[in-house]
Amino acid sequence: MPTRRNIVLGALGTATALVVGYAVWPSGRIRRANALDAEPGEQFVTSWIKIANDDTVTVVVPHCDMGTGIFTSLPQMAADELDADWSKVRAEAAPSDPLFANGSLAEGFILGQRDMTVESIPAFLRGTVANGFRSVAEYMNLQVTGGSSAVRSTGMLGMRVAAAGAREMLVKAAAARWNVPANDCETKASKVVHLPTGRNLRYGELASDAANYDPSSHPKLKGKGEFKIIGRPVQRFDIPRKVDGTTNYGIDVKQPGMLYAAIRISPVFGARLLSVDTGVIKGKRGIAHVVKLDDAVAVVADRYWRARDAVADLEPVFDDAANGKVSSATIRDRRTAALNHDVKNDLKKGQGDGGLALGRRIEAITYTVPYLAHSPMEPMNATALFKDGALTVWSGTQDGLGSRAFCAKVANLPLDKVTFHLQPMGGGFGRRLPGQWNFLEYAVKIAMAAPGQPIKLIFTREQDTQHDYYRPNVMSAFWASLGPDGLPLAWVNSYTTDDDPNAEAHIVYDIPNQSIGAAKVPTHIPTGAWRSVEASWHGFFVESFIDELAHDAKKDPFEYRRALLGSSPRHKRVLETAAAKAGWNTPMPQGRGRGIALVESFKTIVAHVVEVTVDPKGTLKVDRVVTVADPGLVVNPDGFKAQMEGGVIFALTAALKGEITIENGAVAQSNFNDYEMLRLADCPEIEIHLLESEGPVGGAGEPGVPPLAPALANAVFAATGVRVRDLPLKNHSFAVIGPSKM
Amino acid sequence: MVRLKVNGVVHTLDVEEEAPLLWVIRDEIGLTGTKFGCGIAQCGACTVHVNGQAQRSCVTPVGSVQDAEITTIEGLSANGLIPAQQAWIDHQVPQCGYCQSGMLMAVSALLAANPHPSDEQLEQSITNICRCGTYPRIRAAVRALAATGEG
Numbered sequence: 001m002p003t004r005r006n007i008v009l010g011a012l013g014t015a016t017a018l019v020v021g022y023a024v025w026p027s028g029r030i031r032r033a034n035a036l037d038a039e040p041g042e043q044f045v046t047s048w049i050k051i052a053n054d055d056t057v058t059v060v061v062p063h064c065d066m067g068t069g070i071f072t073s074l075p076q077m078a079a080d081e082l083d084a085d086w087s088k089v090r091a092e093a094a095p096s097d098p099l100f101a102n103g104s105l106a107e108g109f110i111l112g113q114r115d116m117t118v119e120s121i122p123a124f125l126r127g128t129v130a131n132g133f134r135s136v137a138e139y140m141n142l143q144v145t146g147g148s149s150a151v152r153s154t155g156m157l158g159m160r161v162a163a164a165g166a167r168e169m170l171v172k173a174a175a176a177r178w179n180v181p182a183n184d185c186e187t188k189a190s191k192v193v194h195l196p197t198g199r200n201l202r203y204g205e206l207a208s209d210a211a212n213y214d215p216s217s218h219p220k221l222k223g224k225g226e227f228k229i230i231g232r233p234v235q236r237f238d239i240p241r242k243v244d245g246t247t248n249y250g251i252d253v254k255q256p257g258m259l260y261a262a263i264r265i266s267p268v269f270g271a272r273l274l275s276v277d278t279g280v281i282k283g284k285r286g287i288a289h290v291v292k293l294d295d296a297v298a299v300v301a302d303r304y305w306r307a308r309d310a311v312a313d314l315e316p317v318f319d320d321a322a323n324g325k326v327s328s329a330t331i332r333d334r335r336t337a338a339l340n341h342d343v344k345n346d347l348k349k350g351q352g353d354g355g356l357a358l359g360r361r362i363e364a365i366t367y368t369v370p371y372l373a374h375s376p377m378e379p380m381n382a383t384a385l386f387k388d389g390a391l392t393v394w395s396g397t398q399d400g401l402g403s404r405a406f407c408a409k410v411a412n413l414p415l416d417k418v419t420f421h422l423q424p425m426g427g428g429f430g431r432r433l434p435g436q437w438n439f440l441e442y443a444v445k446i447a448m449a450a451p452g453q454p455i456k457l458i459f460t461r462e463q464d465t466q467h468d469y470y471r472p473n474v475m476s477a478f479w480a481s482l483g484p485d486g487l488p489l490a491w492v493n494s495y496t497t498d499d500d501p502n503a504e505a506h507i508v509y510d511i512p513n514q515s516i517g518a519a520k521v522p523t524h525i526p527t528g529a530w531r532s533v534e535a536s537w538h539g540f541f542v543e544s545f546i547d548e549l550a551h552d553a554k555k556d557p558f559e560y561r562r563a564l565l566g567s568s569p570r571h572k573r574v575l576e577t578a579a580a581k582a583g584w585n586t587p588m589p590q591g592r593g594r595g596i597a598l599v600e601s602f603k604t605i606v607a608h609v610v611e612v613t614v615d616p617k618g619t620l621k622v623d624r625v626v627t628v629a630d631p632g633l634v635v636n637p638d639g640f641k642a643q644m645e646g647g648v649i650f651a652l653t654a655a656l657k658g659e660i661t662i663e664n665g666a667v668a669q670s671n672f673n674d675y676e677m678l679r680l681a682d683c684p685e686i687e688i689h690l691l692e693s694e695g696p697v698g699g700a701g702e703p704g705v706p707p708l709a710p711a712l713a714n715a716v717f718a719a720t721g722v723r724v725r726d727l728p729l730k731n732h733s734f735a736v737i738g739p740s741k742m
Numbered sequence: 743m744v745r746l747k748v749n750g751v752v753h754t755l756d757v758e759e760e761a762p763l764l765w766v767i768r769d770e771i772g773l774t775g776t777k778f779g780c781g782i783a784q785c786g787a788c789t790v791h792v793n794g795q796a797q798r799s800c801v802t803p804v805g806s807v808q809d810a811e812i813t814t815i816e817g818l819s820a821n822g823l824i825p826a827q828q829a830w831i832d833h834q835v836p837q838c839g840y841c842q843s844g845m846l847m848a849v850s851a852l853l854a855a856n857p858h859p860s861d862e863q864l865e866q867s868i869t870n871i872c873r874c875g876t877y878p879r880i881r882a883a884v885r886a887l888a889a890t891g892e893g
Contacts, residue, residue: 067838067874235834242839243827245775248839252774260769285758303757305765341839377787377840377873426777426840427873461780478821638834642879644835649875672784672871679867683877 029212037095043207045166047607048094048159051207055190056396057084058161062094063150064400065238066376066428068701069639070150072236076635077155080229081163083187083220084203091237093422094400141301151635152603152697159421164219166210173209174201177502224633233638236423245612250396250423253383255454260304261446262311263457265296265438265467266318267666269524273297276316282311289450300447300455308460323524323665328473331523331662332368335475336494338519339366343494345517346501355490355513359481361551366478367544367598369537369709371660371669372471372530373675379464380439384447385454390417391447392454395440396425398432406437410444429650430457430529436469458662465675466667469528470660472498476505476541486553487563489513495541496521502534507542508571510599525662531650534704535601540655540713540727543597548723557714558584558596570695571598574605574630581689582609582626591615592623593719597711604631604698608648610713611684614719618733622652622684622712630691631698640700641688647704648686653678655709656729744804749817759805764788766804767814771815775815775843779871786870789844790814796851815843818850825892826850826883832884837874844870849884857891859884 033044041053050058059075069399070093079089167187174192175182178199185192193200205364242249266273275299278290286302302306351358374500382395384407389410397403400422408418425432443457459467476495483489490513495505528534550560565572575598579585588594591614598607611624625648634640657676661668662687669675675715713724724732744761746753747772755770762781767773767790776799777885779787783798789858790799791813808866818824823831826849836842852859859867872880 063840067836069837089817092857169854235831238839239831239834241837242842243823243830243846244771244818244834245843247839248774249777251778253772254772303761303765305762305769375779377785377838377871379778425838427838429873458778461782511754642834645878646875649877650873662834671782673782674781677785677871677873678877679871680868680877683875683881686878 009048020611022182023222027405027636029302037092040524043211045169045207045210048162049082049166051166051203051210053204055085055088055202055204056090057088057190057203058090058092060092060094062154062158064093064396064398064422064425066396066398066425066432068150069238069636070154070260070644071236071238073151073635073639074155075237076229076232076234077151077412078159078163080161080227082167083189084229085190086229086234088190088441091170120611129215129452129708129737152699155635156697160221161219165215168216168219169210169213170203170206172213173206175202175329177206177209178722182225187556221242225471229636230633231637234636236636236639241388244337247424249378249426251378251381251426251456253394253421253423253456255383255385255394258383258454259300259302259450260307260455261291261298261300261443261455261457262304262307262460263296263298263442263463264311264314265442265463266314266316267664268318268320269467269526269665270323271295271318271321272667274317274319276314278314280315281310281313284286284313290314291446291449293442293445296442298442298448298457300450304456304458320665321524322393326524326665327663328370328661331473331521331525332475333472334501334523335519335521338496338521339475339477339494342519342521343517344519345502345515347516349511349515350513351490352513352515353479353490353492355515356389356479356481356492358485358513359489362478362480362482362549364477365545365548365725366475367541368475369471369540369727370658371471371473371525371527371662371667372654372658373465373660374427374429374431374466374530374671374678375468375672375675376425376427376429376431379461380431380459381457382440382443383454383456384443385442386411386447386451387453389413391444392419392421393440393444393447394421394423395443396423396428396432397437397440398425398428399434402434403437403440404672404680405433407444410441411448419447429531430533431468436526436528438713442471461672462670465660465670468660468667470525471530471536472525472527474537476537477544478541480545480549482549482553486555487560488549491539493517493545494519495552498522498527502538504534504538505542505599507546508568508598509546509561510567523666530703532601535599535702535706536651536654539597539601540709541601543599543707543710544713544723544725545714547595547717551717561596561598563609568672570630570693571600571605573693574598574607574628574691577689577691578609578626578628581628581687582611582624584609588718593715593717593720595711595714595716595718597707597714599703599710601703601706602699603696604629604703605695606630606644606703606707608706608707610711610715612712612715612719614716620656620716620729623658625652625708625711626689627687627704628689629703630693630695631700631703632693632695634690634692637690640690643700644704645686645687647702648708649678649683651708652682652712655712655727656682659728746771746804746812747810748812749814750811755804757804760803763768763790763799763802763807764806764810767799770778777840777843779844784871785841785844787841787844787849789847789870790822790846794851794854796881797849809820813847814849818846823845824850824854825887825890829883833879833886835876835879837876839842841870842876844882845872845876845880849852849880853884853887856877860888860889861885864888
């Protein structure tokens with residue numbers, strides 16, 4: 001784990017439009033990087049790779065740590081191409097400086113998209129668009145961590161290229177020192193070896209010379225069989241500091257003279273603060289300021305609990321922005337109406353919905369998923385200091401560089417007056433992505449209103465739950481026609497969306513006639529990317545409906561899917577492996593059931609088999625989850641498994657218990673007592689099996705989520721004959737086992 | 743004035759008796775390993791030991807623990823790591839790590855009272871919330887500790 005401060009120096013330079021070859025820098029940028037981020041005895045060789053005199057290789061990671069292990073997996077990828085001695089490899093967070101902007105993230109999504117439009121930008125990046133980043137060139141200024149992109153973009157396109165370039169430069173430096181052909185040299189464990197004589201030089205001895213060579217923009221990369229560090233289950237660098245309480249999350253920032261702020265935001269989103277009587281807290285101990293904002297009131301005090309208690313004593317009056325009568329029921333009515341009248345076709349295959357006439361029709365089956373909050377364990381917080389015309393902010397976000405620009409915009413300051421210190425995050429799950437930074441905005445506004453001392457704003461859990469950017473609630477309706485063999489001839493799907501059509505609604509199954517369309521139903525509820533984004537709902541819809549078709553056709557749900565995967569051998573292998581590992585054909589006793597589902601998201605294909613027991617009283621217990629994933633390439637198998645386990649539990653929590661409802665224009669839930677989380681006692685046995693393939697490299701953080709809810713609902717159907725079409729399961733006649741305890 | 747003994751050090755503090763122990767530990771004493779998660783004793787991120795028992799500090803008024811021995815994650819081990827912390831590394835338990843101080847305080851209190859907990863005893867005792875989903879690894883780490891009795 002990086003222990004060093006995040007340095008932020010210099011002005012935000014002109015964004016580079018260089019797409020190919022960004023991973024290796026010309027020498028001018030190396031000089032800048034050394035000045036910015038190298039200690040005495042260290043030398044940048046290419047972008048993101050520093051080598052010290054003692055051979056320590058430091059990999060500078062242009063992402064933030066939210067717990068997914070990328071501060072270890074990205075260095076693994078660099079170290080492998082560099083032929084570094086793994087015991088001497090370290091990781092460090094990149095400064096929030098454009099020099100370390102994550103060009104590979106942009107390239108990973110933009111390459112080949114000549115006619116990039118707002119619609120073609122993946123949803124988890126759209127917040128940056130809303131903030132005014134609209135051109136490809138500006139995309140190069142991202143340090144976003146999201147979209148399960150770290151390994152597949154930064155790693156594959158950035159780290160490996162940078163490290164392979166550095167390796168070539170080290171070889172050139174050694175060959176020149178010995179005056180021998182570079183071809184006679186090879187690299188091993190952080191040394192260059194001259195093969196004919198056996199002489200060797202350590203990387204630490206060569207780094208300064210190596211940095212003088214112009215890097216090749218297309219260095220030779222290793223083939224899959226040549227990896228030595230990629231594919232090894234190495235221990236994560238960050239974990240020792242996460243078992244002794246020393247990781248310095250945003251909420252732990254300490255600054256001299258720091259004050260604390262607590263906030264009350266208007267319950268109805270977008271409503272205005274009309275008035276607040278501050279007399280009721282007058283004379284209370286430690287109160288320094290009361291700050292009135294457009295839609296909130298904040299109390300600043302010398303201690304957090306005093307600010308929190310004081311703001312709770314206030315009785316602010318807000319208007320309702322004409323949304324005071326909106327509820328989950330009114331939103332549902334609007335969604336239903338839109339599905340009947342406003343659907344725009346997004347994909348047509350064969351005869352489209354005309355195919356419904358070709359076989360036995362299955363009529364309109366409708367599914368819904370609710371709004372969900374992210375609820376990372378560390379509540380939203382940010383510390384800000386406005387002093388002498390300059391702003392300094394400390395916070396954990398999923399994009400340090402973007403956060404700096406965002407804070408500058410909120411404060412109406414030039415970028416060179418703004419410093420942003422990116423802190424490790426106590427969970428993200430999408431909550432801290434661009435476009436979802438209300439905590440930064442409030443912290444900056446409070447600091448500007450009360451300049452001179454650092455102020456740490458911490459949302460209470462109640463404010464965190466009620467002022468999130470929610471996974472949208474979505475409704476999706478399906479029609480199909482089945483041929484004489486029971487297999488589908490037509491697949492018709494209409495769903496609601498808060499913004500654009502979702503590619504995740506498109507299916508992998510071989511069905512000759514398809515029509516898929518979306519109806520846009522915007523509401524005043526802010527929505528955002530929630531772990532696995534659109535796949536989190538379409539996975540449930542598609543994999544539930546295909547299961548219903550299988551049962552309708554009196555076919556085995558596994559065999560039914562398998563018969564429709566002729567064109568997708570990787571998907572078929574994942575599905576077959578999951579069935580085999582779970583013992584799909586083993587009979588289950590009365591009251592128990594097994595369900596299967598398969599979803600590709602973020603280029604990783606995942607199938608889950610879920611086993612449940614439902615006792616005669618209707619108590620549901622999830623016993624076992626068997627997971628098979630094919631991400632193409634696995635960098636750290638143990639880390640990948642941890643992400644799959646986490647994805648299963650995150651999705652299981654949502655499927656069983658997760659529901660944010662709207663009453664009177666505001667969120668009805670407030671804390672873990674009414675927005676419940678799974679605990680250890682609720683956690684099933686989870687088995688993860690990884691497959692590698694020649695497929696594109698897929699993500700780890702999100703793809704475990706989408707197939708879980710449908711596999712669970714399908715298992716419940718197998719156990720009980722009850723088909724759950726509306727999540728969460730707690731709203732049905734099942735009592736979910738594992739009571740929430742204090 | 744409130745007198746608190748945290749990790750063996752006595753602090754005399756000018757705070758209200760009803761001030762929450764969590765925030766006094768974090769903001770007055772400056773030990774930030776103990777975390778704020780919910781404020782209503784639901785999640786356990788704020789778990790500390792009070793006379794060796796796991797207790798949720800976010801709802802504990804400091805006035806109620808004036809004569810107690812309070813231990814935080816920073817004081818869990820005099821030097822090095824306790825076996826549970828080492829097991830957390832061996833099993834690569836943490837992801838974001840935010841809840842793990844509280845988890846380790848809860849687990850260490852359990853193991854001190856019962857060095858060989860069964861799965862059921864573990865599940866009854868450890869009700870802390872982890873959003874990253876590290877429960878399978880917590881279970882594996884505690885099973886290993888229970889087998890040796892060295893927790």
